Amino acid sequence: MTRLSSLLRTCTLPLLLAAAITPWHQAFAQPSDATPAPTLRDAWLAAAQQQDIDWGYAFILRSRDSERISTYANRLPEELQVIATQRLIQGSPAESRAMLAWREALLESGAEPRRTPGRADLPMLLNRPRLNVPLEEIAQFGYCSAPEWVEVWSFNGVTRLAWHPGMTVMSALKALGSEAYASSDTASLVSPSGDTVRLGIASWNAQNAPLAPGARLVVEIQANSASGDWVNAVLPWFLASRLPGDQCTQFAPSAPVQGVSQP
Numbered sequence: 001m002t003r004l005s006s007l008l009r010t011c012t013l014p015l016l017l018a019a020a021i022t023p024w025h026q027a028f029a030q031p032s033d034a035t036p037a038p039t040l041r042d043a044w045l046a047a048a049q050q051q052d053i054d055w056g057y058a059f060i061l062r063s064r065d066s067e068r069i070s071t072y073a074n075r076l077p078e079e080l081q082v083i084a085t086q087r088l089i090q091g092s093p094a095e096s097r098a099m100l101a102w103r104e105a106l107l108e109s110g111a112e113p114r115r116t117p118g119r120a121d122l123p124m125l126l127n128r129p130r131l132n133v134p135l136e137e138i139a140q141f142g143y144c145s146a147p148e149w150v151e152v153w154s155f156n157g158v159t160r161l162a163w164h165p166g167m168t169v170m171s172a173l174k175a176l177g178s179e180a181y182a183s184s185d186t187a188s189l190v191s192p193s194g195d196t197v198r199l200g201i202a203s204w205n206a207q208n209a210p211l212a213p214g215a216r217l218v219v220e221i222q223a224n225s226a227s228g229d230w231v232n233a234v235l236p237w238f239l240a241s242r243l244p245g246d247q248c249t250q251f252a253p254s255a256p257v258q259g260v261s262q263p
Contacts, residue, residue: 038135044122047251053143055123057192057214057244059115060141062133065241069114072238077103082227094155094179099221101157102235109242113140113250117194117240138253144245146192146213153218153235154180163213169199170208172217181219188236190216192244196236214244 040060047053084099120141125132149160150167156176161167169189173181181187185202192214199207201219211217216239223229 039132040120040135040138040141041122041125041129041132043135043138043141043251043253044125048122051143051249053122054146055121055143056212057144057146058119058121058141059143059194059243059248060120061114061139062116062137063139064137065116066114066139069238069241072234072241073106073110076231076235076238077106079227079231080106083221083225083231086225086227095183098155098157102153105153105158113243113248114241115194115243117196117237119193119195121193135253140250140253142248142250144192144214144243144248147245147247148213150211150213151216152176152180153216153239155183155219156180163211167211168208169201169211169217170206172211173201173219184219184222186220188218188220190218190236190240194240194244196240216240216242 044053044058080099080103084096084103087093087096087099120131120133148163150163150172152159152161152172154173154176156179159176161172161175169187173187181201185200185205186198187201188196188198189209189211190196192212197209198220199209201207218236218239220232221228223232
């Protein structure tokens with residue numbers, strides 16, 4: 001009898017545990033009725049069905065970056081005014097005029113649409129799905145047609161040169177003349193996708209690189225002040241927040257295909 005009771009207890013305990021666990025397990029195994037929140041990749045896929053998109057000129061603007069871009073847009077002209085005054089006092093009127101030309105160019109572009117620097121296009125999101133983000137985090141997205149220029153911020157001011165196949169950093173600088181860059185050792189190259197790389201441009205450290213249409217090149221200021229250091233650090237990033245062309249299509253995240261605007 002004792003042996004029978006022990007056997008019953010041994011068999012009953014797993015059954016009781018299974019009965020207790022089964023409802024919890026089933027609750028998590030059942031498919032959810034909730035619709036997944038739309039993502040940036042979903043929006044790109046929808047847009048690509050109706051648009052021919054050049055992914056090298058695609059862009060997004062994350063909502064969280066808007067304030068930072070606006071802050072830099074307000075401060076950069078002020079810092080360039082400080083540098084222009086310093087250069088004039090130091091006996092470098094040409095560089096002073098260049099800084100004022102940079103300042104004027106920034107002020108004139110203040111109302112232009114912006115983007116978050118860096119790639120967030122469909123091919124990248126398909127290859128690296130962990131970088132996909134909820135669409136609710138995006139203020140706008142879209143793409144531009146490849147322009148016919150490259151833009152150079154040098155000691156000659158701000159110049160757009162006609163792009164041609166085989167164009168490079170050094171060929172663009174030399175087209176402007178040595179006075180445009182001779183007093184600097186480095187420059188920052190901003191790609192159409194918004195990536196930035198720092199390159200040597202002096203004879204002793206030259207690092208030539210090809211230029212794509214819509215690229216921007218910023219000759220670095222020979223900083224001897226806090227304002228110069230700050231502009232060297234921030235201006236390339238800020239220029240990477242500008243759209244990579246003049247003819248651009250923007251999509252509203254709430255209606256990524258129907259809500260198309262042509263600025």
